[in-house]
Amino acid sequence: MDVGRRRGSIRRDAAAGADADRPRLDVAAVGGVPAAARGARCGSEFLGMGECGMTITIGERRNGVQVSRPAAFAPAETYDVIVVGLGTAGALAAIAAAERGLRVLGIERLNAMGGTGTLGAVVGYYFGNKGGLFEEIDQEVQRLSGAAAYTKAGGVNADLKKLALERRALAAGVELRYECTAVGVYLEHNEVRGLRWIGPNGPDEAGCRIAIDCTGDAEIAAMAGASYRKGRELDGKAQPFSNALVWINDGAVHTFYTDSGYVDVEDAEDYARAVLESACVHTHQPERFEERRKFVKLAPLLGVREGRFIEGERQVTFADFLDDKETEEPIFYAYSNVDNHGKDMAFESENQRDWIVAASLWGLNFSVPVPLGALLPKGVGRLLVAGRALAVDHDLAPCVRMKRDMQKCGEAAGLAAALAIETGVPLTRLPYESLKPRLLEKGCLLAANHKGMRDGQPSMDEAMPSIRWLRDEADIQSGLDGEKPGLAIWSAKRLGGAMLPSLRAWAAQTERVHLRRHSAFALALLGDEAALPALRETMRERDGFFPKTSRKYNQARGYAAIYLLGKLGDETVVPELIDILRSREAFKNVSTDVEFINHDDEYFFQYFTFALRALFQIADRHPAERERVITAAREIVDEPSFALHVTMKPSKDVNFDMADTIRGVVRRQAEAWSTSQRQRENRVAARPGGSDVTE
Ligand SMILES: Cc1cc2nc3c(=O)[nH]c(=O)nc-3n(C[C@H](O)[C@H](O)[C@H](O)COP(=O)(O)OP(=O)(O)OC[C@H]3O[C@@H](n4cnc5c(N)ncnc54)[C@H](O)[C@@H]3O)c2cc1C
Incomplete structure (x- = not known):
């Protein structure tokens, strides 16, 4: 096929394809109006503000702020579905919806399909689950790759993937608009009625019955005024x-x-x-x-791992995974480890620090069932958000965002949109028993994808058995006594109070160092102060042992102990932690985990940030410590020459100065404490007699 000519005639080809080959919807099922006619009539009769007296607003983001204003809206064209962003999820959403017979418009600000997987040059698959429409497309890429004319490529050949996606989309009747950036969303009573974009024609618009926001960053949801979150709890920072x-x-x-x-x-x-x-x-x-x-x-598309996450009708969170809470109505299963890329683990949430720092479980893969509600932004109707901006939290996102799963997410969104349009049932009330067979039919949803937990390299994953948490005390003891203690630490934490007597005894004995220190870790995760002696000793020794629990990115026992001392609020170690902040020269990298720590500065960075965060946690519980903690921290980080470098994963030579991140954390903490101090003073002043009874 002559790609140049094909691109030039996309609009005409697609329209012809729509008339000739496309499977048709049952006319009765869509309200008795054929799809093509429905477009023109909807534009004037049902969506126009003037004729029907409906209040249409346009939601936009101007200068970084969401604004809504009344708008006249009489589009020349109305589609069943408009997909914005034809990337990893969006390409599949558009094809899946069009193959169900819907009239679909795809808007893409760049000039190809596939997004991060093609224009972003992320051509490899890292975990994720198999099954679904994307595999048919990848098989086509594989077939084309055999042709002698194509340059050989690693991973999934990006240029052939673009071609395979585009051919499939055009064959299904998707109308494509490239170099078009969506800039506004038309709403009626908080339900999407159409999109506005800017492209080669200048500003343009069309109506739709459902929009699927696959921009990766929930741009349409944000324009519509939907709530969203960004980044981690402490300072809003996203993944690198x-x-x-x-x-x-x-x-x-x-x-x-x-x-x-x-x-x-x-x-x-x-x-x-x-x-x-x-x-x-x-x-x-x-x-x-x-x-x-x-x-x-x-690559023309920057490799952004994390942006906005919508607040969905349902949230999928790491905390829920840890509590064994999961939906019984999955539309697909995501599968990976918590592939966190940051080096500043000390600034992540308590759940992530428990999992990745105290238990070194970075490498444990697990499957996450995702419900349709996680694609439905709260408060905005007729809108699905598919792709990495779905309603997950920052902690779980690194497990859910893999390409296979994001393609499934797009496919599921396309199928859900089709079902809603065919049956006239709003997305929020779509019966799962009607959607499920469609998801199963193509393999987008596969029971076998619910793999539970596994441990291993991506290439070996299919052969790996599922892992279960330990229940037997002897197994836990033996795990804690070894070099791969993560599973035993977490299993003991899950068993809770029943394990306390044994853990206390193991942490009190001194003959077996692994057993003593790992038992203390499990105790600390349970909030038990019997952990303190072993934790203090581990910190003082700067214990350089790196567990072998994960295939990489394990965390040194010395600074993991500091984290746990902070978690327990041990104020006796405040002077020693302040000393750590001041003793850069004392830290010589003894790391055996060369993938995580590559030089002395980076080794010190870990001790520095864990000590800093532990000091903040301790002083949170012991307000009398706040003044000396914040003064010591400021003395160091406010120095103009203060710098602390880490290498960026997985390189050994790309260094990044974390000084501003650290300064931001210190500034926020100082502000939080001074606000709480002011509030306390106000409370005291308001009390009769002015007594300061409680903190
Ligand atoms: C550097 C990097 C490495 C990764 N490595 C792997 C890996 O090895 N294996 C793996 O499985 N996963 C990997 N991932 C994760 C995975 O690639 C992404 O999470 C996934 O591709 C995101 O899919 P998406 O559909 O949400 O976004 P994208 O694929 O980025 O698609 C978004 C699309 O929307 C378009 N768009 C945005 N705004 C607008 C607008 N206003 N109007 C019109 N179009 C718009 C964009 O141009 C883009 O085409 C990696 C990610 C990154 C960034």
């Missing part, structure tokens, strides 16, 4: 991004990326800074390139 490059290795096209830094997806200036810094400083490194490995280009 990567600026991926494409190169030729021994005659084949491959891609390469390390984490490049941080970006705020809501800030255009910051976005430009991130692109420029990562391109100029990290990515164009001549030493990476040689005769057999030639630079080709930077």
